[in-house]
Amino acid sequence: DHTIHMGDTIWLSKTALVLDRINMYQTGDTIAAGAQFRELNGNESAVVEPQFLIYGSQTGTLPAELVYAGGTIVFQMIQPETDTFIFQTREQNVPQDWIIMKAIVFPMINLVWLGMIVLAIGFAISMRKRLEDLRRRKG
Numbered sequence: 001d002h003t004i005h006m007g008d009t010i011w012l013s014k015t016a017l018v019l020d021r022i023n024m025y026q027t028g029d030t031i032a033a034g035a036q037f038r039e040l041n042g043n044e045s046a047v048v049e050p051q052f053l054i055y056g057s058q059t060g061t062l063p064a065e066l067v068y069a070g071g072t073i074v075f076q077m078i079q080p081e082t083d084t085f086i087f088q089t090r091e092q093n094v095p096q097d098w099i100i101m102k103a104i105v106f107p108m109i110n111l112v113w114l115g116m117i118v119l120a121i122g123f124a125i126s127m128r129k130r131l132e133d134l135r136r137r138k139g
Contacts, residue, residue: 001076002087012091015069016040019085023049030055032062035075035085041068050075050087066091 002010010017016039023034034049051062052075063072071091078085106112 002089003079003084004087005084010037010073010087010089012066012069012071012089014041014091015066017048017066017073017089022085025051033075033078035087037064037073039067039069044068048073052076052078 004010004019006019006021008019010019017037018040020036020038023036025032025034031054032051033054034051037048037050039046039048046067048064048066050064050073053060053062061074061076063074065072066089069089069091070093071089074088074090076086076088
């Protein structure tokens with residue numbers, strides 16, 4: 001669900017929807033509020049208008065098909081105290097982002113490990129010799 005104000009944008013995976021205005025319609029005892037959105041897709045745009053219906057004491061919705069995103073947008077609710085509107089979007093075929101990593105095997109990696117072991121042994125021997133020299137000087 002998206003709670004937005006007039007002029008706000010809803011970002012979807014393929015498009016963006018900008019709420020331009022709210023149109024009011026009345027026929028008999030049915031009152032409808034249509035949210036006019038601009039659906040932006042690069043340099044192209046289309047107008048979609050989901051509607052929120054009030055007939056008698058009941059409410060209903062009339063969803064609108066999204067032109068570029070391949071889904072629908074539903075006008076869920078009007079919140080007059082905060083001047084916000086609640087919309088629900090459904091997209092079809094949302095692309096999944098995958099990261100592909102290539103493993104590279106280094107042919108001489110064993111020589112690197114052998115060098116590390118020799119270096120550690122040499123460091124240990126050097127430390128032992130320094131400690132023995134230090135003890136001889138004190139004693």
